[in-house]
Amino acid sequence: MSKDKRKNQPIHERPFGDILQSIDSFFQDTVRNFHIPRSIPVYRYETKTEYIIEAEIPGVKKDQITLDIYHNFIKIAVSYEDFEEVKDSKTQVFKQSTSFERSEKTIQLPFAVNESEVKAQLKDGVLKIRIPNKKKPIQID
Numbered sequence: 420m421s422k423d424k425r426k427n428q429p430i431h432e433r434p435f436g437d438i439l440q441s442i443d444s445f446f447q448d449t450v451r452n453f454h455i456p457r458s459i460p461v462y463r464y465e466t467k468t469e470y471i472i473e474a475e476i477p478g479v480k481k482d483q484i485t486l487d488i489y490h491n492f493i494k495i496a497v498s499y500e501d502f503e504e505v506k507d508s509k510t511q512v513f514k515q516s517t518s519f520e521r522s523e524k525t526i527q528l529p530f531a532v533n534e535s536e537v538k539a540q541l542k543d544g545v546l547k548i549r550i551p552n553k554k555k556p557i558q559i560d
Contacts, residue, residue: 459522460475461526468551468552469552470528470530472526472550473546473547476546477544479544483498484546485498491531492526492528493525493528493532495526495546496521497521497523498519499519499520499521500520501518501519502516502517503517528550536550537550
């Protein structure tokens with residue numbers, strides 16, 4: 420059978436047609452559903468009163484972000500879960516897909532952090548974390 424004839428056959432009549440279509444569909448859905456950056460770019464700087472961390476996470480909503488604080492570490496975690504369901508009663512095709520993605524970035528700080536002093540704000544795809552600067556200047560006698 421020629422290659423062109425095989426393409427014109429219904430999918431269920433092609434050898435391994437259903438399996439190949441499922442694999443194609445899986446990879447198309449996977450590529451289409453990437454919403455979270457695989458790595459989170461982070462920038463840090465200090466002022467006299469604050470230590471500031473800025474993380475670029477465009478397209479992420481506030482409820483998708485988790486901040487964990489432990490001693491002198493802050494972990495930024497971004498999660499995304501998507502459920503898609505397609506029903507076509509005419510062709511009796513039903514499709515369900517669920518995707519879950521998570522990215523994390525752990526930042527070590529030069530001092531221990533009190534969780535209650537940390538302030539965070541998400542604006543225009545940038546998460547800004549403000550921590551009071553606890554570093555004391557070193558005096559040399």
